[in-house]
Amino acid sequence: EVQLLESGGGLVQPGGSLRLSCTASGFTFSTYAMSWVRQAPGKGLEWVSGISGSGGTTYYVDSVKGRFTISRDNSKNTLYLQMNSLRAEDTALYYCAKDKLGSVAADGAFDIWGQGTMVTVSS
């Protein structure tokens, strides 16, 4: 069964850091680009960052550039999101999602989603 499982969320103070992880199973992880998509409480979906299958190409939404870093370890079938200088507006449920088509980052539909990990930024 194709599955994504996120972890690493929690409560953090403004200015703090967190690292999210997403472990994949049931497909050849290195063949597919991956993304992080977030959803603030009661709000819509926002794409945050994407990474190619090899890890060599990354993209970010403007609001997180310079603060968040996406990476992957294909030997461990795991996607990461390092989040630094966190702000209250980063509070959201963070989903990892698999690109449907292939290894090019942020270039298609997201056909598999995890259940999400909640990040709360508050003092």
Place this chain on the structure above:
Amino acid sequence: DIQMTQSPSSLSASVGDRVTITCQASHDINNYLNWYQQKPGKAPKLLIYDASNLETGVPSRFSGSGSGTDFTFTISSLQPEDIATYYCQQYHDLPTFGGGTKVEIK
């Protein structure tokens, strides 16, 4: 950035009704448009990709059409299990989502 304007933001319809949601892009996005369904407390689910292609396993009452800047998502006969919020998403540029349409039963 490409902005996606989805309408209506919510709607109420009866079981068996035809439901239509529109999504307008701020720039020409060709057919690089996907539709998702999100039920309360659940992750989004891909329904339609590349504007009109039905994802495997998705019931045929769901359909999509459009190209360029104007797109339509249709449920031909609303079922109780279709209660959800629906989102469009473009990928002509870095991905952006529409604001969502909450579908309820009248």
